Amino acid sequence: MAFSGLDIYKLLPKTNCRKCGFPTCLAFAMQLAKKAVSVEKCPEITAAAKAALEASAQPPIKLITVGEGEQKLEIGNENVLFRHEEKFFHPAGVGIIINDAASDEEIKNRVEHVNKLSFERIGQQISVNLIAVRQAGSDKARFEAVVKKVAELTKLGIVLISADAASLKAAAAHIAKRKPIIHAANKENYQELAAAAKELSLPLVVKADTLEELSELIPAVNSAGANDLILQTGDKPVNKKIWDLTQIRRMPLKKNNRVFGYPSLTVIKSNDTYEQVIEACDYILKYTGIVLLEGFEAYQILPILTLRQNIYTDPQKPLQVEPKAYPIGQVNENSPVLITTNFSLSYYTVLGEVEASKIPAFLISVDTEGMSVLTAWAAEKFTPDKINESIKKFGIPEKVKHKNIVIPGYVAVMSGDLEEKSGYRIIVGPREAAGIPSFLKNIQKAG
Amino acid sequence: MPLELIKEKWSNKIDVVTIGATKAEGGTRSKAIKVGGETGLPYLLEESEMPHKPVIAMEIFDVAPDDWPDTLKDPYGEVLNNPLEWAMKCENEFKADLLTIRLSGIHPDAQNRSEEDTVKLINEITAKVKLPLIILGCGDDAKDNLILPRCAEITKGERCLIGDAVQKNYKTIVAACLAYGHSIIAESPIDINIAKQLNILISEMGLPQERIVINPTVGALGYGMEYAYSIMERARIAAFGGDKMLSQPFICFVGQEAWRAKEAKAKISEFPEWGNEKERGILWEAVTASAFLQAGADILIMRHPKAIEIVKKHIEELIKN
Known part of the structure; x- marks a missing residue:
């Protein structure tokens, strides 16, 4: 939460000494609130007041970089609890857990499969972000070897999961330049892991069963030198987990x-085909910064990544494409012209x-300011005038020799x-896009 | 210093709507289902209550659907051609909470089924199936205004949920619900102001607000899901803040939307990189449903029995104390 000018004024010496270049401390405070000057300009400020001011300039939720x-x-660095208030800024990381007890062959296959879990949707590439290597037993050498191997096989970010601090430190040191996450510091091992995270400049997960325990552990980890943290509470039913995630988001935003x-x-935790997907989606909706799961099938990951894409879309700014006439396939002067x-x-x-229809066509995207067909029509952004203007502006009269235009059924x-208005013959297309292939085949047959 | 959590306390709660009436209540249903009553945002049970858990209604059609992929048809098999048997299968085999009868076949551009055929079907289902009922028209105003009042009349006292009423066509359906003791679905096009306006119009005709549920119009995962999600969150925050005309339970037509998505329907041969079509379709519907649960959905209308089973189990997990 940023301080107001008056909040800042209270922290200043109130001597109006003018050494900052402003006539009064209040005037200086107002400029500080606008971030127009640096607090360094005040030679009289106390160290405590300066620290408080610097802290208030930080975002309430720290931005953490992995990989x-x-x-x-x-x-991190989120500002709101509900996306309609502004937007969610940094899409949650999705990671797949791989066990170090699996055979080398299995691990190789799994990593190569996960590398390919990337899909194109509405012009964006949506992908898995992380591979988490989990130590199954206590074989430190095995964990190190698998981590090194995985790092060679993937460009994705890496999470190191182990209950053994020595194994974590050794593995992290091997791949420190890849910026892996160390998982996880608890009340027993935090001194050791915080020191390692500090030394290697790596993000560290801090884990405790409850929010109360976390509230004690986090400052201890900070004191031990680690400041790039990611928070996790213990295993519990989904609604209790959502409560924890909600509090971890609410407390910095609403109470500073x-x-x-x-x-x-x-x-x-679940390894049920379906349940783990639903659970991962719940946590993405409810503020998790990273979600790790064992499921890796495309039919499990595609819905998770799609949900993340949906929920992190800017509600004030729908995704748009450049308005123009797009040639689809090997078009010629007889190709049909469709409007959307x-x-x-x-x-x-x-x-x-x-x-899918395999019939080459021109597709005109009319500038509706990113509104869908029916919304744009209702808002008068998708009108006969607008469409006519687009037909002419995008050179349809020069591109085709026929005089037919297909409009959406709606x-x-x-x-x-x-x-x-246009002088073109208007053909009403299907209401739903799914009807387009058979529609195009029919008009092609009709000639 | 002990940790101070932030607990939201709201001034208003969601109305409780009852669907179905038992013998004791003047109907013939095996149970009456209550939805709504939440005192805060979904599943935050440390700060608010959810006295009635969300329910899932299975959806049958008066004519066999022609746009369902095989993965959705398979669990139903032959009964898709026989609405009565279909309804019985939902009750006996799939253990549905409620049954939705969608009268798609009455649309003039579809089979244009008659009033008599529809009355006969509804009578048969009401006699043989004891689940609380939701009855939906076809979206053609004239035909719905002819047939829905008849459906309301022959199910008098069963406390059905009837819909959809929309801003340009609500009076006839509201009058029928008033006359025969039913509740109404008020549909608005992903628009919180129209949702509120329609609830006011319906209330002004004398239907109590405890007999209205809001259909906010949802989109499938990947197809505008987030618009409805945010509209529902906004409406709920307004409702808990004191807006009585947005304090009604939400009904979400999940199956209808999810099974239009290419990701739910396409065969693996078309998109091998998307993985098995069976699990993919089920998950597309289940994830769409569970997302709306997190936005406050009270009634989900769903199609695939496996997706329904998964979401039901998830609801139990969400309300576990």
Whole structure:
């Protein structure tokens, strides 16, 4: 929570000495609140007041970086509890757990499979972010060897999971430049792990059964030198977990509680095909910064990544594509011309169906400011005038020699008006994109 | 210093709506189901109460659906062509909480089924199936206004849920619910203001607000799910803050939306990189449903028996104390 000008004024010497260049301490405080000057300009400020001011300038939830290069994952630094209040900023990391007890062959296959868990949806690539290597027994050498091997096989971020501090330290040292997460510091081992995390500059998971225990452990870990933390509470029913996650989000945002000012992590216990997916989705909806699960099948991961994409979309700014005439396939002057909006979901849904039909076509995305067909129509952003203008602006008269235009079935009512305005014959297409392949085949047959 | 958690205390709660009436209550249903009554945001049981858990209604059609993928048809088999047997299977084999009868076949552009055929079907189902009932029209105003009042009349006293009432067509359905003791589904197009406005219009006709449920119009996972999710969160926050005209339970048509998604329907041969179609379809519906539970859904209308089983089990986990 940022301080107001008056809050800051209370912390200043109130001597109006003018050494900062402002006539009064209050004037200086107002400039500080606007972040227009640095607190360094005040030579008289006490160390305690300076520390308080610097702390207030930090985001309430710290941004934590995991991994490096293209696969770098950033979590935390969130501002709201509900996405409609602003947006959720840093999409939760999704990671797959691999056991070090599996055979080398299995581990290799699994890592290569996880590397490919990446899908294109509405013009964005959605992917798994992390591989978590979990030590099954207490064989330190085995854990180190598997971690090294996994690091070679993947560019994804890595989480090191073990109950043994020595194994964690050794493995972390091998791959420190990959910025792995150390999982996890508890009340027994935190001194040792916090020191290691500090030395190697790595993020550290701090784990305790309850929020109360966490509230004591986090400052202890901070004092031991580790400040890039990720918080986790113990295993419990889903609703209790959601309560913990909600509190870890609420306390820094609503009460300026800095102890809990870090992102959170959840590990799915269930290995049921379906249950673990639902549970992972619940935690993504309810604020987890990272979720780790054992399931790795595409049919399990696709819904999880899709849900994450949905929930981290900016509610004020729908995903849009550039308004223009897109040629789909090997188009020529006889290819059909279809109209849709520039709302990504509309555009990509139609695009997928046109591609599936294998019939080359021009697809015009009209600038509806990212609204879908019906919404844009109701808001008068998808009108006969607008569509006519797009047809001409995007050069359809030069691109095709026929005079036919296909409009979405939901806006059939505008056919007459659009026909008059554009001089094109208007063909009403299907309401749902799924009907496009058979529709295109029919109009092709009809010639 | 002991840790001070932040507990939200709200001033208003969600209305309780009852669906179904037993013999003692003047109907013939085996049970009456209550939904709503929440005093805070979903599943935060440390700060609020959820006296009635969310329920799942299975959905049958008066005519066999023609756009279902095989993975969805398989668990039902032959009964898809026989609405009465289909309804009985939902009650006896799948142990549904409630039954939704969707009269798609009455639409003039579909089979244009008649009033007599529909009355006969509803009478048969009411006699043979004892679950609380939800009866849905086809979306054609004229046909719905003709047939839904008849359905309301022949199920008098059964305390059904009837829908959907929309802003441009609600009066006839409200009048029928008033006359025969039913409750109503008020549908708004992902718009909190229209949802509120419609509830006011319906209340002004004399239907108590404890007999209204809100259909906020949801999208499937990957197909606009987040719009409805946020509208529902906003409506709930407004309701708990004191807005009585948004304090009604939510009904979400999950099956209808989820099974339109390509990710739910496509065969593995079309998209090998998406994995098995059976599990994928089930999860698409189950995840869509569970997301809306987190936004405050009270009634889920679903299709795949396995998806329903999974979500039911998950609801138990969510309300575990």
